Amino acid sequence: EQIEKGGYEHFMLKEIHEQPTAIKDTYRGRMLADEGLIRMAGVDDNLERIANAKRILIVACGTSWHAGLVAEYVFEELARIPVEVEYASEFRYRNPIISEKDVIIAISQSGETADTMAAIKLAKEKGAFAFGVCNVVGSSISRETHAGAYTHAGPEIGVASTKAFTTQITVLTLMALKLAKQNGTISHTEFMTYLQEMERIPSKIEKALEGDEHIKMIADIYKDARNCLYLGRGFNFPVALEGALKLKEISYIHAEGYPAAEMKHGPIALIDEEMPVVVIATKRGHYEKVVSNIQEIKSRNGKIIAIVTEGDEEVRDLADHVIEVPETLEPLTPLLTTIPLQLLSYHIAVLLGKNVDQPRNLAKSVTVE
Numbered sequence: 001e002q003i004e005k006g007g008y009e010h011f012m013l014k015e016i017h018e019q020p021t022a023i024k025d026t027y028r029g030r031m032l033a034d035e036g037l038i039r040m041a042g043v044d045d046n047l048e049r050i051a052n053a054k055r056i057l058i059v060a061c062g063t064s065w066h067a068g069l070v071a072e073y074v075f076e077e078l079a080r081i082p083v084e085v086e087y088a089s090e091f092r093y094r095n096p097i098i099s100e101k102d103v104i105i106a107i108s109q110s111g112e113t114a115d116t117m118a119a120i121k122l123a124k125e126k127g128a129f130a131f132g133v134c135n136v137v138g139s140s141i142s143r144e145t146h147a148g149a150y151t152h153a154g155p156e157i158g159v160a161s162t163k164a165f166t167t168q169i170t171v172l173t174l175m176a177l178k179l180a181k182q183n184g185t186i187s188h189t190e191f192m193t194y195l196q197e198m199e200r201i202p203s204k205i206e207k208a209l210e211g212d213e214h215i216k217m218i219a220d221i222y223k224d225a226r227n228c229l230y231l232g233r234g235f236n237f238p239v240a241l242e243g244a245l246k247l248k249e250i251s252y253i254h255a256e257g258y259p260a261a262e263m264k265h266g267p268i269a270l271i272d273e274e275m276p277v278v279v280i281a282t283k284r285g286h287y288e289k290v291v292s293n294i295q296e297i298k299s300r301n302g303k304i305i306a307i308v309t310e311g312d313e314e315v316r317d318l319a320d321h322v323i324e325v326p327e328t329l330e331p332l333t334p335l336l337t338t339i340p341l342q343l344l345s346y347h348i349a350v351l352l353g354k355n356v357d358q359p360r361n362l363a364k365s366v367t368v369e
């Protein structure tokens with residue numbers, strides 16, 4: 001097992017550090033930036049069907065559902081196809097309206113999640129075209145879907161999903177760009193700009209990983225918190241949900257993810273000097289609005305840990321701690337902002353002496369209801 005961990009203390013840490021390579025593997029043979037092409041057999045073979053979808057339905061559970069939420073923002077922004085994201089467990093039992101013009105995308109690392117599988121079967125019965133985004137090759141969901149794209153993240157052993165999440169987002173972003181090109185919803189220049197920037201993502205993740213020691217120091221300060229709030233907006237709202245889920249599952253600290261602006265509608269009542277609030281406040285998007293959310297937290301004495309774009313001074317002046325990530329195009333920011341949140345929960349769990357790779361009550365894949 002020590003050999004499999006490749007010198008890392010835990011599989012989770014190894015898998016966090018594998019993300020630059022995992023994403024390169026996800027790109028391999030697909031992203032041909034020099035030729036200005038994205039090649040994805042599962043999409044290419046069904047291009048008309050998918051690009052002309054009246055609606056894309058995404059079904060998944062847990063972290064994969066969070067990747068689906070990021071994809072919703074990316075698909076709608078780039079390809080202008082309406083997207084709905086559902087928990088597979090809700091979708092399968094609520095008599096959903098599904099038409100033959102719908103495309104359903106199932107996202108699942110294991111490809112074995114029972115609810116996601118059932119959701120796909122239901123949508124297929126109603127005539128939808130089913131597309132799978134799985135990591136495990138030959139898994140049940142990958143076989144049940146009409147077409148798909150593997151994430152190629154390599155085996156993920158840690159129960160807390162890390163590299164599966166970022167590679168799911170990567171595959172779905174490639175798919176969104178392909179559809180955007182097909183439907184003419186982005187220009188060739190924009191398409192090329194995305195491809196070139198996506199090529200830089202692995203090295204930007206390397207850069208984000210360099211913050212490890214600093215994040216460990218922050219983890220040490222907040223490890224005894226009883227609750228924690230995660231806030232983000234736009235593309236980074238799902239990242240806030242994912243950050244909170246990571247903390248809950250491995251450190252057993254209660255954490256909530258919220259869209260930053262929703263804070264005023266309830267969670268703000270929880271804020272006091274005991275409450276750490278992790279805020280994703282990268283430049284672009286709704287930066288100024290998030291800064292004003294940070295001011296509101298500060299005036300209530302909340303402790304602010306902000307994820308910011310390299311060189312940001314404004315938030316540095318307000319927050320108790322800042323963690324920098326490199327700048328990128330806004331729809332790609334989740335690939336970078338996720339990294340410090342994974343490291344933060346990892347270090348908190350280790351400092352608390354928890355079983356990071358196999359947290360209590362959790363299974364790697366939920367194959368029963």
Ligand code: AGP
Pocket residue numbers: 061062063064107108109110111112113116159160161162249362363364365366
């Ligand atoms: C994430 O860290 C989880 N342990 C869990 O939420 C997981 O993402 C979920 O069970 C879905 O699994 P799947 O991707 O294999 O379908």
